[in-house]
Amino acid sequence: MLPPGGRISGTRLARLLGEWRRSGARQGSTDLAAALKLLVADGRLPVGTRLPSERELTDALPVSRTTITSALDQLRTEGVVESRRGAGSWINGPVGAGGGITGGDDTLIDLTRCAPPAHPGLRQAMVAAMDQMPEHLGSHGYHERGLPALRQVIADRYTARGLPTSADQIVVTSGAQHAWALTLRLFAGPGDRVLVEQPTYPNALEAVRAASAIPVPVPMTDDGWDVDAYEAALRQVGPRLAYLIPDFQNPTGLLLPSAGREKLVAVLRKAHTPLVVDETLVELSLTDEPMPLPMAAFGGDLVVTLGSASKSHWGGLRVGWIRASAEIVHRLTSTRAAIDLGTPVFEQLVLTDLLRDPEPVLRQRRLEFAAQRDVAVQALAEHCPQWNFKVPAGGLGLWCTLDAPVSTRIAVMAQNHGLRIVPGPRWAVHGGCEQMLRVPYTQSPEVLREAIGRLGVIAASVAGTGFPADAELSTPVA
Ligand SMILES: Cc1ncc(COP(=O)(O)O)c(C=O)c1O
The missing domain is CATH 3.40.640.10 (Type I PLP-dependent aspartate aminotransferase-like (Major domain))
Structure with a gap:
């Protein structure tokens, strides 16, 4: 059966992908496959979406055709992409439980949603x-x-x-x-x-x-x-x-x-x-x-x-x-x-x-969120000391400035550490925000400490693999 979804152009896909690539990395195809899976997992590439041809992708992405072929092969093997001669390739997903994300200890932490559980x-x-x-x-x-x-x-x-x-x-x-x-x-x-x-x-x-x-x-x-x-x-x-x-x-x-x-x-x-x-x-x-x-x-x-x-x-x-x-x-x-x-x-x-009578519940909620915010602030200072943020006077998340424009890389890598997080460019109209990452503090102190600990490991492994910070500064913001 042919895919039911629409077709995405190479340029749009390149924009959605953001800065997924480690500069100088040899495993470009693995990185590309992981970045595409992230798009499928968070719904930006819905199941059924028809992908551009390999030739169009080669024009749109800064990698060789061999890298693209190999990334698509990996995704076909995992069942994420399906291809048929004459019909092209499309997202066959789903990416599996937890968005195809594997945690070292099998506990997936979802930092994509800034939404607390219900109060008692x-x-x-x-x-x-x-x-x-x-x-x-x-x-x-x-x-x-x-x-x-x-x-x-x-x-x-x-x-x-x-x-x-x-x-x-x-x-x-x-x-x-x-x-x-x-x-x-x-x-x-x-x-x-x-x-x-x-x-x-x-x-x-x-x-x-x-x-x-x-x-x-x-x-x-x-x-x-x-x-x-x-x-x-x-x-x-x-x-x-x-x-x-x-x-x-x-x-x-x-x-x-x-x-x-x-x-x-x-x-x-x-x-x-x-x-x-x-x-x-x-x-x-x-x-x-x-x-x-x-x-x-x-x-x-x-x-x-x-x-x-x-x-x-x-x-x-x-x-x-x-x-x-x-x-x-x-x-x-x-x-x-x-x-x-x-x-x-x-x-x-x-x-x-x-x-x-909303006040009693709200008072309790605010105390809880303030305590969780303080846990997140402390854990970030410990595990990601190179990141900067202002401690907000309210709300549910910390908007962090990273030490390099590696937000998409971190979100892609997070998949291998049992973590889901939204890459910075999703908050921008035309891409950009590649040096930004939102860390919500809507989960319990234990989960927050674990999640931010994992972020620290990911940040360390990504360090020095991003594009120079100047690339972010020159990103046009219309
Ligand atoms: C600014 C903003 N508007 C709207 C929503 C969605 O709210 P609702 O769950 O009421 O649809 C959110 C949820 O994160 C939000 O942060």
């Missing part, structure tokens, strides 16, 4: 929700905007944060990612430009691309958001929309202070560009400093806010929301029917229960 209070909220289910079982159960009680407690939370909000400004969604996809459908069409931070959350970029819109990166500085750069980008590209993560930004962990919020909203307002603010991490402040007001407090109806229960409670609930003007809420709910017809009632009841 969730079970109790589930029991309470189960008791309420009979009230709902007699109705059709479709709530395009969400259960009224949940919309009310979400609105109350905004009001408590200093942003008066009513329930008719809230639409409950199946997570913040779904909320972003729904919002994109309303605001952006094929070819529209969407301003995004660089670096930014890879799935947010994927959603922009899936809407056939074009993500336009605005580079973050070491301190955060450069308002002048936004002003210039707004003037130069005339975007339809801007997307921002101002609260413990994923991946940098940075927080945009009030003054910056005010200035940024002012330049967006001047350009009549709506702003989508992703507040997925907003509840995870790890200090006693008061949080700045939500962006929407500065931007009014210009701002659409996305929220989520995934980080503060549990990703498995798949509940998020959109806060917007009542008019946008109305338009969002009318277009939603093409995608889905609402979020499951049970999970909404669970979250309603949790949000009625």
Whole structure:
């Protein structure tokens, strides 16, 4: 049977691969095969994708045709790639349990997700929700905007944060990612430009691309958001929309202070560009400093806010929301029917229960994450002393600057050490970030110590095998 998927060009594959090669390494084919497996394991080369011809790959990649043939042979032997005369080669995957990754001690640690397990209070909220289910079982159960009680407690939370909000400004969604996809459908069409931070959350970029819109990166500085750069980008590209993560930004962990919020909203307002603010991490402040007001407090109806229960409670609930003007809420709910017809009632009841009195759980969560962050900081200082990072005041990850542009190499090598981690270029629109690596601290102290210990071993084995740091500096960032 012929593969069902689309075809990837040699140039795109080369871009996805990043700096996979150890300079001067003799085992180029093994490295290439490992880098391709990483792409299959993390879903960027879906099963069924047709690969470019060997000739096209030879033009696109900085290695000989023999190396490419040998890498594909290895992948065919492992069942990752299949080829047929006349039909070419395609990804046959899957790469096997754990993404084909082997650990020395068979324990796979997944650092690709910055998502904590559920807190103990969730079970109790589930029991309470189960008791309420009979009230709902007699109705059709479709709530395009969400259960009224949940919309009310979400609105109350905004009001408590200093942003008066009513329930008719809230639409409950199946997570913040779904909320972003729904919002994109309303605001952006094929070819529209969407301003995004660089670096930014890879799935947010994927959603922009899936809407056939074009993500336009605005580079973050070491301190955060450069308002002048936004002003210039707004003037130069005339975007339809801007997307921002101002609260413990994923991946940098940075927080945009009030003054910056005010200035940024002012330049967006001047350009009549709506702003989508992703507040997925907003509840995870790890200090006693008061949080700045939500962006929407500065931007009014210009701002659409996305929220989520995934980080503060549990990703498995798949509940998020959109806060917007009542008019946008109305338009969002009318277009939603093409995608889905609402979020499951049970999970909404669970979250309603949790949000009625959110502080005790959040306080406990923050203590736990702060302790895990400190374990990660200490383990990195011990095992990867050559890496630099700022200790974030909130959020769930450390954005590390490596001593050389070897992020993809580390992610590729990690597969042989029972570790999965996202290579830096995935956080960038057109590649780059090859000297950056995000280390989430969402797992237990024991697992974190083990994972960072493995990273230290990998970093040492990769040391001196990367490209000179200048190569990263000259990477164009559009
Ligand atoms: C910035 C950001 N937005 C959205 C999401 C996805 O959230 P959800 O699980 O609510 O879809 C994440 C998850 O990591 C995230 O970091």
